[in-house]
Amino acid sequence: MLRTPGAVRDAERWTAHNYHPLPVVISSAEGAWLTDVDGRRYLDFLAGYSALNFGHRHPQLIAAAHAQLDRLTLTSRAFIHDQFADFCRELAELCGKDLVLPMNTGAEAVETGIKVARKWGYQVKGVPTGQANIVVAEGNFHGRTTTIVSFSTDEDARADFGPYTPGFTVVPYGDLDALTAAIDENTVAVLLEPIQGEQGVVVPPEGYLPGVRRVCTERNVLFIADEIQSGLGRTGATFACDHEGVTPDMYLLGKALGGGIVPVSAVAADADVLGVLKPGQHGSTFGGNPLACAVAVEVVRLLATGEFQRRSAELGARLHAGLGALIGKGLVAVRGRGLWAGLDIDPALMTGREACERLAERGILAKDTHGSTIRLAPPLVVTEEEIDHAVAQLAAVLAG
Structure with a gap:
């Protein structure tokens, strides 16, 4: 039996409704990937609104936290x-x-x-x-x-x-x-x-x-x-x-x-x-x-070290190139710098919320804002292959 529906219902029952989250219930994560309570994996393209620039559970950061917790x-x-x-x-x-x-x-x-x-x-x-x-x-x-x-x-x-x-x-x-x-x-x-x-x-x-x-x-x-x-x-x-x-x-x-x-x-x-x-x-x-x-x-x-700034610049160029190719194919505009992008979806196709729901069904987590706009902000530890995969899933969503 799937655990997600019950967990979503409990959250709705006991929580003030100041958020409208996607019906995904995360239980673990590492790097750019999340796993829900039913074992399904998702590629994180929100990164906690940039709070997770270094990915989930970066080893150097977790080690520092563990060491300090003991002191x-x-x-x-x-x-x-x-x-x-x-x-x-x-x-x-x-x-x-x-x-x-x-x-x-x-x-x-x-x-x-x-x-x-x-x-x-x-x-x-x-x-x-x-x-x-x-x-x-x-x-x-x-x-x-x-x-x-x-x-x-x-x-x-x-x-x-x-x-x-x-x-x-x-x-x-x-x-x-x-x-x-x-x-x-x-x-x-x-x-x-x-x-x-x-x-x-x-x-x-x-x-x-x-x-x-x-x-x-x-x-x-x-x-x-x-x-x-x-x-x-x-x-x-x-x-x-x-x-x-x-x-x-x-x-x-x-x-x-x-x-x-x-x-x-x-x-x-x-x-x-x-x-x-x-x-x-x-x-x-x-x-x-x-x-x-x-x-x-x-x-x-x-x-x-400058490593993460370089990764963001280089991988961001790849992300924006992939997204730019979708303008006229469901996207109206793409904005941003580095590994940060705002996408305007043709409002005749779907809202931003609908796009994020469909992306989640394909294992990509993103966030909508203001009508038909969505934001992408993967962790800076994301790989070229993961960027290409996310862009391909977005293309499939836009194609219907």
Whole structure:
């Protein structure tokens, strides 16, 4: 007797319905492959929204977690533990920044970035108290806290969660003129995803990110890059900003930083920015805990070799070539960089949800977003043969 139907029913019965998952119940995984409770295998082309950049149960990361579990898992930031300085130093060096502030989730990193930018604005830039504003982009996805959804343009994320937090100005993504016009004397930061993931892996026009960097420098405004999904090797570079030679004032990191084992996020910036925080002004019980640091420092060391960035660039070229060949054969458009792609399916054929359901039946797991768009983000350990297999299955789905 199959176990999946009962497990799906139990999940529906006992869980708040804030997600609409595919009817797949995973019990084990390794590398780029998942196995469900009935023994069926699936090729993972979502990778936990980039949280699994290094695949499931990467041996180096699992070994670090095991070793730390036998020693120490939590102290709180009331004390210093022996994994903390190594993680912060090595991540700061990877980012080219002075300091790191560890947190747990991506949303916490974004909230931290907002708080730091406002405090910097008041203490360093001289913005009048309570008047700081931050410029953000339409189509953004930075998390789901009440402050973050206050500047979302996705009604599913925003509706009925007000009253909304003020202090944000929304402009069209990729429109440098609109962004420039929105900056005034009270603007403390521009907060952007270098590639918008949830929106459908939307890459901005060439020159946009350098333009944002230039305007922020000219107007004494912090450029905050949310690289939670796009960073740490996903796009074929350490950060998506690297493709255009741009260095933001602040990196917001998460997802892959925890190696698919523990939630880890971080803000990286120079001392003249993060240095505005003093003891007692911000914190987290679990942020920078020993287990998280032990895993995350190994993530940073994997990235320091450059291997995963190269794999993403090379295999990403193969993925995009295969997907590009399907334009006009069921696909309307393909976007992305590295091992990250947004696909617009001809809406006359099927919705994105229907496409993902049909792919799952063929052993490929992906995620839909916004109508007939789906996203592909395989682990960076995926092989050429696995990419070709996934593209072939997608072609079969589109062909009906």
